[in-house]
Amino acid sequence: MATPEAEHFAALLKELKDRSGRSYGVLAGRLHVSTSTLHRYCNGDAVPNEYAPVERFARLCGAVGDELVEVHRRWIVADAARRRPAGAAVAGAAVPVPAAPAPAPVSAPETAPAPLPAPEPEPPVVVSAPGGGRSPWARLPRRTRVLIAAAGVAALLVPTTVVATALVGSRAEGGAGAPDRADRAAGDASVPPAPAASGASGAPASPSPSTSPSASSDGPPDGPSAEPGAPGGSVTERSRGGTATGLGAPPAVTISSYNWEEPCGQFYLLDRGPEGVAPPPAPQDRRGWARSYAGVEGGNMRLQLTVQGTSREAVVLKGLYVRVLSRKAPLPWSAYLMGNGCGSGIAPQTFASDLDAGHPVITPVPGTQGDRVVPAVPFPYKVSSEDVEVFNLDMKTTGYDVTWYLELKWSSGGREGMLRVDDGGKPFRTSGMRGRPMYTYGNDEVKWEPYQAG
Structure with a gap:
């Protein structure tokens, strides 16, 4: 249905x-x-x-x-x-809850429990039992109902494609903002990543191995890549205090596309000649095709991010920043062009960055709609569960082999933090290809042919 x-x-x-x-x-x-x-x-x-x-x-x-x-x-x-699981409720909506089996009787305690500091609010649930009687849900203690409802809402709203672990807590608790940390990141050969924030108890939080990239990358990325065409990458944050969703919670971020100019325009650097390279596949399979050869994006990487709040409460997106982990000499490999090199007009909400700069910054780019020029729109933006923003990013390098990731600064309900956006737990990697042999797949000879830039 x-x-x-x-x-x-x-x-x-x-x-x-x-x-x-x-x-x-x-x-x-x-x-x-x-x-x-x-x-x-x-x-x-x-x-x-x-x-x-x-x-x-x-x-x-x-x-x-x-x-x-x-x-x-x-x-x-x-x-x-x-x-969404069948019968699951949308956050903030009043939905009927089916009657549950009556809980086992519990002996009353000898003494009354200590009073709570403040009464908990009733969960946003409409209770209805067959026959108009009082349902077993309604007979549960109010605190139990609050906890069950909160757990259900959190389970529904946390996206399955986003891993939530922390880089930076709220500014009120001493977390440094992106500009502060970016100023400390030198533009030399290697820049260490930011440390993870402490957990809610104050003890240092141990980052998961899958979301902790090394300070540099000595070879082509290994392991499986994100599923082509599907939301990919990973977003990590650990917040101290607060809840996973609702007021004061970070937004959900997914990578909608690794090349928003598909089916045209992306080069991949491969460490092999054209004789051993298979023809380019359909657009949704091209990144997986490149990863099968341990390939790296060449020249430009065009990421498309989708950002959405986890509830109707607004989340302000205050800025997007680049964190460079390493810069090396560009890879001495051959470059293979996907598609036929065609391009299209730049759409609104597009940003560009020069990864060769000592301190790369994200800069808004004017867009086009038909014959009309759309002015560049800088941050901040605002999202909620009903308001979605899509950002096209054109990350460029000509003189280096660069490993990097993004940080999205957000605030909501008096809290603010930083979300890390990376390539499935690894940093992104983009290499310049100036002076490298370039190939395109010919339509007449049906083979890889030298590419002549026009």
Whole structure:
């Protein structure tokens, strides 16, 4: 059964399809999916697991500018609803709770418990029992109901693609802001990462091995990469005090795409000649293809971040910063171009950074909507569970092999902190390719041919 969010998403897809004048068969062929699958997407019976085919569908139907942003927003909401357990409640909404088995009787204590410092608020739950009687849920102690409701809301709202562990606590507790730490990061060959913040008890928190990159990277990244086309990377933060969701909680951040100019424009550096390199695959598989050769993004890395609050409470995004871990001589490898080198107009909410700079900064870039120039919009931004921001980042290097990650500074409910955004627990890696042999896959000879920049 389709969720309301899926129906809302499908209605927009159907509107775009009808407006395009193209048949389901034509569009399905261009998207490399079956006609029945595309029917299910446009009827709300299914939600695509990945955003890449949704974006291609929208562009084929002529969507531009704000329409593309709205398609992305509705897909995020519909995908989250699809992943939600059956019968689960949305945070902040009053939903009926089914009657639970009556709890086992507990003997009353000899003495009354000590009074609590302050009464807990009732959880936002509407209790209804069959037959109008008082449900077993209502007979539970109020404190127990509060804890159960809070645990359920937290389980629903924490995204499965985000790992929450801390780099920096709130400023009120002595956490340093990104500018302070960035000033201490020298632009030399190696910059140590920021230490993890203490846990809630005040003892040093031990970072997970999967979210603690080394200070430098001596070779190509190893291990499996994030699933192509799906939200990837990782976001880490440990906050001292506060709750996981709601007022005073950090936003959820996912990597929507590793190349928002797909299917064009990305070079990968590989340590081998063209004779031993397979043809480039479909756009959603290209990063996995490069990782199978221990490849590294060449010249530019175009990341697309999706940022969303975990409740209706606003979270202010105060700034986005670059943390460079190491700079080395660029890799002496060959560069292979995905697509045909085509490009498109820069969309709003796009930022660029020169990783060769001693202290790289994120700079807003003017966008275009049709023939109209959209002014660059710097931070701050504001998000909530109903307001999503999508940021396109163009990270460039020409003279170095750079390992780096991002830090997103946020504040909500009097608290602020820093989220680390990296490549699935490892730093991102981008290498310059100036003077390197470059190849593109030819359409006539069906082989890798020397690329001539035009």
